[in-house]
Amino acid sequence: MAGKTMRAVQYSGYGGGFSALKHVEIPVPSPKKDEVLLKLEAASINPVDWKIQKGLLRPLLPPKFPFIPVTDVAGEVIELGSAVKDFEAGDKVVSMLSVKKGGGLAEYAVASSNLTVNRPPEVSAADGAGLPISACTALQVLKSGGAQFDGTTKPLNVLITAASGGVGHYAVQLAKLANLHVTATCGARNIEFVKSLGADEVLDYKTSEGASLKSPSGKMYDIVIHCTVGIGWSTFEPNLSDHGKVIDITPSPATFLSSALKKLTFAKKMIVPLLALPTKADMQYLAGLVKDGRLKTVVDSKYPLSNAEDAWAKSIGGHATGKIIVEISST
Numbered sequence: 030m031a032g033k034t035m036r037a038v039q040y041s042g043y044g045g046g047f048s049a050l051k052h053v054e055i056p057v058p059s060p061k062k063d064e065v066l067l068k069l070e071a072a073s074i075n076p077v078d079w080k081i082q083k084g085l086l087r088p089l090l091p092p093k094f095p096f097i098p099v100t101d102v103a104g105e106v107i108e109l110g111s112a113v114k115d116f117e118a119g120d121k122v123v124s125m126l127s128v129k130k131g132g133g134l135a136e137y138a139v140a141s142s143n144l145t146v147n148r149p150p151e152v153s154a155a156d157g158a159g160l161p162i163s164a165c166t167a168l169q170v171l172k173s174g175g176a177q178f179d180g181t182t183k184p185l186n187v188l189i190t191a192a193s194g195g196v197g198h199y200a201v202q203l204a205k206l207a208n209l210h211v212t213a214t215c216g217a218r219n220i221e222f223v224k225s226l227g228a229d230e231v232l233d234y235k236t237s238e239g240a241s242l243k244s245p246s247g248k249m250y251d252i253v254i255h256c257t258v259g260i261g262w263s264t265f266e267p268n269l270s271d272h273g274k275v276i277d278i279t280p281s282p283a284t285f286l287s288s289a290l291k292k293l294t295f296a297k298k299m300i301v302p303l304l305a306l307p308t309k310a311d312m313q314y315l316a317g318l319v320k321d322g323r324l325k326t327v328v329d330s331k332y333p334l335s336n337a338e339d340a341w342a343k344s345i346g347g348h349a350t351g352k353i354i355v356e357i358s359s360t
């Protein structure tokens with residue numbers, strides 16, 4: 030592909046939201062030794078993508094401008110780095126691109142072979158692109174709360190907040206695969222949807238019952254998978270079982286402080302921040318579940334690359350039901 034150019038969407042500084050995204054024609058990147066060059070079919074947007082643009086992770090990310098955002102992609106292998114032995118040109122794959130390098134809003138991208146997995150024909154590009162950050166996070170949070178996926182989990186009650194979102198909708202399905210009892214929160218419009226994913230009971234977060242997080246059947250939660258913001262420890266605490274643990278994927282400074290204090294005082298009820306790190310093994314496992322029809326990616330909406338701005342604005346709006354997908358090409 031040397032000398033060829035591609036369409037891409039990038040931004041050149043912090044802030045500006047969707048209106049700072051610019052469409053450009055730039056050279057197709059070349060894969061390094063351990064990388065594969067992908068012709069992208071689909072990408073999915075995660076809140077971290079626009080949080081990086083907002084500057085929430087400065088000065089680490091992005092390391093330089095201009096920056097092509099988005100990490101979660103599906104596509105076809107076009108070229109292989111010299112050390113890549115486990116893929117061939119033509120393989121359909123799901124990849125998580127480097128958080129530092131980004132690159133997902135483009136026609137081509139380079140991905141580490143260590144965060145690339147084969148995509149079975151049963152898994153569409155959109156279904157696959159949804160998985161890396163959102164589904165790996167859901168899986169890792171559940172495992173860190175004690176869920177096992179080999180049928181050996183003891184009965185646990187889990188609360189999943191923002192169960193209609195990118196992470197939450199996978200978490201509900203995975204929790205049911207681990208045989209957990211699931212209480213979920215979401216907005217009124219998504220109650221039937223979240224039930225259809227398998228949740229045993231659902232609370233509307235805008236009602237007083239929802240705001241209290243109380244299980245309608247009186248369950249005390251062993252695990253809380255906390256996927257939204259604005260809920261304090263005093264709301265969680267009375268709903269936790271004796272050794273209940275809140276795993277907070279949107280931690281504030283108060284979460285870190287509270288977590289440290291609880292560790293120091295050997296508290297039985299805990300709150301812990303969690304930053305998930307997608308792995309090849311988890312991505313393979315999740316793609317296999319989608320192939321077998323045991324896990325689904327629910328697509329909120331799809332946008333062509335030429336209208337990536339609307340996908341970006343939709344994610345910033347915070348009201349997606351499932352995943353927001355940018356369609357790039359069908360190979």
Ligand SMILES: NC(=O)c1ccc[n+]([C@@H]2O[C@H](COP(=O)([O-])OP(=O)(O)OC[C@H]3O[C@@H](n4cnc5c(N)ncnc54)[C@H](OP(=O)(O)O)[C@@H]3O)[C@@H](O)[C@H]2O)c1
Nearest residue numbers: 076166191193194195196216234257278303304305348349
């Ligand atoms: N720590 C990590 O490793 C990690 C990994 C992935 C994501 N995250 C973070 O986790 C958060 C969730 O990510 P996501 O991809 O799931 O986001 P998302 O898809 O944008 O979530 C949107 C959904 O959240 C629902 N929601 C918003 N506020 C709610 C509330 N108070 N109670 C119940 N539901 C609520 C919305 O419902 P309505 O439309 O009805 O309001 C919407 O369906 C983000 O802040 C993200 O950055 C962290």
